[in-house]
Amino acid sequence: MAKAAVKVYPNSPLQETVFEIRFPGEPAIECHRDEIYDRVRDILPKVFVPSVVPAQAPALQHYQFKSDDEFKSLLVSLNSLAYSTKKYPGFPEFKKQALSVLLPLGKRFRLNTLNRVGLRYINLIPFTRRDGAILLDQFLNLRLVLSDRGTSPITQIQIVVSSPCEKGSMTLRIESVTSPDQAREALLLDFDYSRPLPLKFSEIESYLEEGHTLTKKLFESLITDEYRKVMETELVV
Amino acid sequence: MMTGLSEVALPQDELRSRIPTGYKRVPPQVSGGEKEFLKGIEFPNVLPVWEFNIAGRLRVSSRPIGITLSREADAFLAFNDALGICATGQSSVEAILGFLDQLSHFVQYYNSLRNDQVTGLARRLKALFGELFPQAKS
Numbered sequence: 001m002a003k004a005a006v007k008v009y010p011n012s013p014l015q016e017t018v019f020e021i022r023f024p025g026e027p028a029i030e031c032h033r034d035e036i037y038d039r040v041r042d043i044l045p046k047v048f049v050p051s052v053v054p055a056q057a058p059a060l061q062h063y064q065f066k067s068d069d070e071f072k073s074l075l076v077s078l079n080s081l082a083y084s085t086k087k088y089p090g091f092p093e094f095k096k097q098a099l100s101v102l103l104p105l106g107k108r109f110r111l112n113t114l115n116r117v118g119l120r121y122i123n124l125i126p127f128t129r130r131d132g133a134i135l136l137d138q139f140l141n142l143r144l145v146l147s148d149r150g151t152s153p154i155t156q157i158q159i160v161v162s163s164p165c166e167k168g169s170m171t172l173r174i175e176s177v178t179s180p181d182q183a184r185e186a187l188l189l190d191f192d193y194s195r196p197l198p199l200k201f202s203e204i205e206s207y208l209e210e211g212h213t214l215t216k217k218l219f220e221s222l223i224t225d226e227y228r229k230v231m232e233t234e235l236v237v
Numbered sequence: 238m239m240t241g242l243s244e245v246a247l248p249q250d251e252l253r254s255r256i257p258t259g260y261k262r263v264p265p266q267v268s269g270g271e272k273e274f275l276k277g278i279e280f281p282n283v284l285p286v287w288e289f290n291i292a293g294r295l296r297v298s299s300r301p302i303g304i305t306l307s308r309e310a311d312a313f314l315a316f317n318d319a320l321g322i323c324a325t326g327q328s329s330v331e332a333i334l335g336f337l338d339q340l341s342h343f344v345q346y347y348n349s350l351r352n353d354q355v356t357g358l359a360r361r362l363k364a365l366f367g368e369l370f371p372q373a374k375s
Contacts, residue, residue, distance in 0.1 A: 011285065011301070015278045020268040062270070075269060082269045086279075118268025126284040128304075128333050138288075162265050171265045179280035183308040183329045186281065192267045230285050235303035236319050236369065237283060 008090045009231035013123040013189070019098045019208055020075070020082035021106075021201070022116040028109050030059055030078050035108075040065050040101060044074050074101055079115070081105055091212050099205060106201045114199035119211030121219070123189040124177070125227070129155075134176055139187060139227045142174070157187070165214055168195040168207075172218070189222075191215045282306055284333070291341050291370060298369045304336055321362060344370050 029036070037047065045068060050061030062075035062082070075082040083098040105111075125139050133153035136142060146152040162171040173190040193211035223231075256262060285301040306329055307314045315332035316323035322343065324335030347355075347363040348370075355363050 013281070015281075018269040084269060116266070120268040122278060124278065124281055126281050128284055128286065129330060160265060171267065173265075179282075181308040183306045183313055184280055184282060184284065185329075190267075192265070194266070194268065230287055230301045233300050235283065235285055235301050236298075236365075237303035237305065237317060 008088070010234050011231045012088070013125045013186075013231070014088050014121060015124050016084060016086050016120075016122045017088050017094060018082055018084040018118070018120040018122075019094075019102075019211075020080060020116075020118045020120070021102065021111070021114050021204060022080045022118075023111050023114045023201075025059075025079045026109050026111065027078065029076060029081075032109075033063060033076060036074075036076055036105060037065055039104065040074055043067060044072060046070065072097070091216075095205070095208055095212075098208065102204065106204070111201045114201055114204075115197070116194055117199055117204060117207045117211075118192055118194040119208060119215065120190070120192040121215055123191075123219075124186040125189060126184060126186045128185070134185075134187070136187075137224065139224060140174070140189075140222055141224055142222065165193075165218075167210065168193055168214070170214065170218060189219075191218065286337075289337060289340060289344075289370075291344050296344075296370055296372060299371065300369060302340070302369065304333060306332070319365065321358070 044065035046066040048064040048066060050058065050063065052058065053061065059078040060080075062077045062080065065074045065076070066072065069087075071085055071087040073082075073084045075084065081102055083101050085094060085097065088094060089097070127134060127139065129135075131153070132155055134155065134157065136144070136154050136157070144152070144154065144157075157174060157176045159174045160171065162169055171190075171192040171194070173188065173192075175188040175190075176185060177188050178185050193215050195207050195210075199207070220228075283303040283305050285303055287298050287301040289296050289298060302317060302320070304315050304317055308329075312325045312327065313329045313332040314323065314325055315329070315336040317336070320340065320343070322336055322339045324332050324339055326332035326335055343362070344366050347359075347366045350359075350363060352360075352363070
């Protein structure tokens with residue numbers, strides 16, 4: 001049977017996707033960064049080291065191995081491994097890329113139990129204001145009633161909610177943000193699905209699939225049909 | 238009690254960071270860590286717009302139009318290469334409003350021309366504006 005085509009929105013607001021596993025501290029990872037790098041140097045040749053952050057243990061900061069274009073990264077620390085991409089190729093390909101890097105490392109460092117598994121999708125939806133207000137209902141099926149007159153104009157938004165869902169927990173952050181040069185504004189839509197304990201390394205593929213299914217469902221229900229049409233269409237630029 | 242101080246007059250960042258003395262925020266744990274990702278993300282520089290005021294009527298374009306926004310030394314720019322529109326302003330909002338004014342003007346202008354009145358670039362633009370705003374044709 002032919003596989004269903006993977007739907008990737010040509011005008012998607014997705015900026016970065018991260019799949020992370022955290023585990024009890026494994027010193028062998030810190031002692032064998034060279035070996036980890038050897039395994040990925042053909043696809044992730046650039047090395048980025050963490051800067052010193054006061055009051056934070058250096059071993060818990062991620063080393064990053066990045067692709068030449070810096071879109072793909074492997075993050076490595078004493079208690080965490082993560083795979084990230086800024087150019088989402090659709091879920092099946094993302095899953096293939098992430099697991100092809102993480103599974104061999106888990107076996108090599110004998111990771112059995114995990115502390116946390118997380119799948120994060122970070123979106124930025126550019127917007128312009130009308131009469132100073134953010135036209136939230138143009139983008140999101142989210143109704144905020146702040147006055148007795150019904151829906152109020154919104155000029156700033158910053159919401160973080162976490163909620164249990166299925167076997168895990170979803171944290172959703174919605175925030176209006178401004179670019180460093182102050183020229184552009186966007187709605188940050190940051191989904192983070194995580195699984196509570198007990199977690200097994202051998203199950204990470206199913207955790208990843210579960211996180212994707214739930215996040216996609218939530219994203220599709222949160223965005224309006226109007227904005228979906230915009231995501232589906234190539235822009236005139 | 239009225240204090241004479243207006244909360245909304247405070248800068249947004251200051252308002253956001255305010256919490257009662259002795260309390261602290263408990264940010265949710267996020268995959269990959271907070272700083273590494275949000276700081277490294279490139280801000281999209283193209284703004285998709287699909288609703289326009291053309292001659293006082295709200296029109297939806299057949300395809301979203303991308304407005305590229307940038308900041309120069311002393312002005313904000315809003316432009317679209319395909320449509321040949323570029324506007325400037327003292328703020329990005331002003332530049333976008335200038336862009337929308339020009340777009341409204343050009344939609345009406347090209348729609349007012351017959352095909353035999355345009356050649357070259359003007360012919361291409363007339364066809365493009367006609368495709369984007371077919372309902373605005375006279």
